[in-house]
Amino acid sequence: MSLPVPPLLTYTVRRVVQAIPIIILIMVGSFLLIKLAPGDTVDALVGDMGGADPAFVARLRAEYGLDQSVMVQLWRYMLKLAQFDFGWSYVYEQPVITVLMSRIGNTMLLMVSSLVVAFTFGVALGAIAARRAYSWTDNMISTLGLVFYAMPSFFLSLLLILIFSVKLGWLPVGGIRTIGAFKTGWADVADVARHLVMPTAALSLIYLAFYMRLMRTSVLEVMDLDFVRTARAKGAGGARLMFHHVMRNALLPVVTLLGLQFSTVLGGSVIVETIFSLPGIGQLAYTSVVKRDLNTLMGIIAISSIIVVVVNVVTDLVYAWLDPRIELK
């Protein structure tokens, strides 16, 4: 007696199972790479404190298990990881999972809002530019895209802070909430949204430029294809032609890029989160490297690789939905 398993499910399960050795490989590789960097978390701590006596340093090393060989440390770490135990962060003096969980929400919020903004506006502007190719509108949009693309996000972030916080006083300089205001319900949501305006803008503009350029080219290409001519011949015009026939097909490369860039946005969030002092995992990654907080760093890498694997699977699924010709095997 066998139930028919939907191909979508088998596909997804297979992809997830395939991901496990990849993640293990990533974890082992990262662990060894981090260990290659000179110094450990005790050195970073001692540097922070302005010095300590040898007994203090030796005691900390023993407590953190850093007096063992790298291979022993790796083995211990992987054993713990197999039980989904990310260990203890000696910098934050909390379990790594607590540190990560308190931050992942903020980063996901920032990433998703940035990508939504970048994708929506990028696709829309790209389509408009393609529709009116080589016109004054197209030139305007393309030039703007170039400016966004060329502007480094740290510079854009500081520029935004200077204009909207220091000069105009409209938006808060950083953080995720007004500290000490203790807002609840919708007031809290509005407060968080206000804090996210500038980080989202700073993070999304580069990607917006990407999607716009790609969408413009893609739409121009699709418009020349035979099936568009056919659609036109059977009477589809204006909006229907654009949305139903052209854009749906033109979106394929943009979706590819979106899936790929999910991971680079994670990287870009390091800078944006640091400047806007957003408590996310990007900022956490940066401080963890500086402080050699190995367990936290490994936790971030594990979470990030899981996110990237999941997003890749989802991207493939979206392909199949956008273009029924693509089969999931």
Added chain:
Amino acid sequence: MQGMMGRLLLLGGALCVVAGAAQAEEVKRGGTAVIHMVSEQGVLNPALRASTGVYQISGKFMEPLIDKTYDGYVGVLATEWSSSADGKAITFKLREGVKWHDGKPFTCDDVAFSAMNLWKKLLNYSTTLQANLEAVDCPTPHTAVFKYSKPMPLELLVAAMPDLGHPVPKHLYEGTDILKNPYNQKPVGTGPFKFVEYKRGEYIIAERNKDYWRKGYPYLDRVIWRFIPDKAAAAAALEAGEIHESGFNGISMEDMVRLSKDPRFDVGPKGFENNVAHSTVEFNLRNPILADIRVRQAIYHALDIDFALKTIMRGYGKPGRGPIPSTAGANYTDNVPTYPYDLDKAKALLDEAGYKPDANGIRFKLKHRPAPWGEYTQLWGEYYAQALKKIGINVELVTNDAPGFLNGVYRDHDFDTANGWHQFRADPAVSTTVWLRSGAPVGTAWSNQFGYKSDKMDGLIDAAAAELDPAKRADLYHQVQKLEMTDLPVIFAIEHPFLGITSKKLKNHHNTPRWDSSSWYDLWLDQ
């Protein structure tokens, strides 16, 4: 932030007199002071981590036995202190009527427990200071007698107490794993503010302790520390009025100079005198070239200290005169050999040492590691490389982050010269002499990485550490300074205080030499 400020105005009279006659203004109660912090602190217990970053926060919750003011050392949790004639018993009278934040009374038991279990065993720098501590007796609940196996100079212990003398509540620590005790992250002290919440990566909130032993204090309702790692963003937050103060060079020098012209801010070194540091050039004497004293003298002569002071430190600082800074009181002397900027003399010394320039004008090459302690050390390292080029020494800069630097210099000794800073901690015996004395295990940060070994120096350091007579002790430290300036294992090139920037809305700010680390019981907000 508006709306939550208590607007209870105190009318003239008694409390203003208490606040200090210099304050002609009426003290306003209530309000929240928001303070910038560059980096997070995992441990908020000053009896476990001796670090200004920890004191900046924990100083509001936990108080030391003694604090330092511009009028000298004053009692906080202690009221009097004295030493036996042989220096082996030091007695503290403790303040009565002080309560921990959880309502339990503060007594000698707390001091004895903290001294024996934390200060002696776990606290950095203090383990060395208290190495000869044998017991703390409590003849009465408010008398603590520290028993030492070797004479302990009272002057040294008192000078160390503001940083290394914070008791913890025994009833919360006894019988626990002290390092893993949850109160290390949510401190319970006797201070004017109580710990409320630590949101990692965002902020720490403290609220007014209504039962504070100084009656009528503190003035503020709350203190909030915000973690802003980016210095440019921190400067913007100051300008936007979101934070009131940033200490310990928390913003870039460029912003510091710019905002010092802004009438809304007070900028300067006042309130940081206790934390004076030296910008240094450190030699590796294992290198035969640098083992020649003439080469080290030549390098000192090649450094235009005034130029560096003006351009890098923007005038905040003065030329160094050896390991002890001018703020150290009687233990400081400026009667030491000096090495003024003189390129010709520098070149002559190098010629004399036998290092003549080759066809390209190069005498030899040095591998230099600048410490990553921020703007000063980075720019000072770059200046050093340029300055040495003028006398024909090629300097290769090797830049690392903190763990890389500490390992490269202190453990692997993989450097010819290095530069960083060295912080003076109230008394030379706390953190300074360990740098010059031989015998520390390899790899200990801020111990003798030079490979410098002088029996005379070791003898002076040991004699001073055990000398009970302040005048003789001072004389020994003067000799240490002179000898260091003669032997030059390290150039203490520039003495500079840290800088702070404070909104003028804060009143009574930076009124003690270790203000950022102090309790802020008399701080108030004018708005």
